[in-house]
Amino acid sequence: MRFSISADERTGIADLLESELRARGHEVIVHGALDERERPDWAYASEAVARDVAEGRADQGIVCCWTGTGASIAANKVAGVRAALCFDAETARGARRWNDANVLALSLRSTSEAELREILDAWLESEPSxxxxxxxxxxxxxxxxxxxxxxxxxxxxx
The missing domain is CATH 1.20.5 (Single alpha-helices involved in coiled-coils or other helix-helix interfaces)
Known part of the structure; x- marks a missing residue:
């Protein structure tokens, strides 16, 4: 699967996210602070991910900012994107199943490495209802x- 991901700063789980997805065998497109050539601000970085998903360059996206809220709001402004802010595996599972979410929003501040792995497990194991x-x-x-x-x-x- 091809993921488009972004973060507005390289803190918390930002760098781990890319390496974790690649270790699971996924292709990754990076935006924001994860690509030194791009503007890192959350609204711009999240829009880039959302456009990748909406326009078919990526199958799914993951957007990150300090709380995850701004990243999810920005991604949801792009038609065809259903971004869900998830703090745990059950929310991620439900977002994929019942909401057919195609962009995962995460908090750089409050998502631990263990939670990231659990959330990714749930997200990737779940299919839309x-x-x-x-x-x-x-x-x-x-x-x-x-x-x-x-x-x-x-x-x-x-």
Whole structure:
């Protein structure tokens, strides 16, 4: 699987994330502070990851900032991205299963190395639910995005 990842600073689990994914056999595209040529700020780095996922350059993404909140907000601004801020394995498992999350958001401050591995295990072992109600909710999210895009395009055209 190809992952796009970012962090806004090289602290906490930032460097471990890349090496852990590669050790598990995944391809990794890096952004933000993980690539010295890029702007490290959380909004920019998270957007780059989200665009990789939305545009098919990556299968999934992982975004990190101090709390994980800003990174998840920025990623979720890109149409087609469902970023989930996860602090434990069960939340990650549920985010993949019930929310069909395609971007994982993590806190550099509060995610330990052991938690990172547990969260990655849960994320990678989980598949999106095929339950009709769960799929209907995901389709409703897509409808919300389409509506927001139409509204934004109408505002720009005015």
């Amino acid at each position: 095929e339950d009709p109600v769960d799929r209907e909710n995901i389709e409703h999210l897509r409808a919300i995005e389409r509506s927001a895009l139409r509204t934004a395009q109408g505002e720009v055209a005015s």
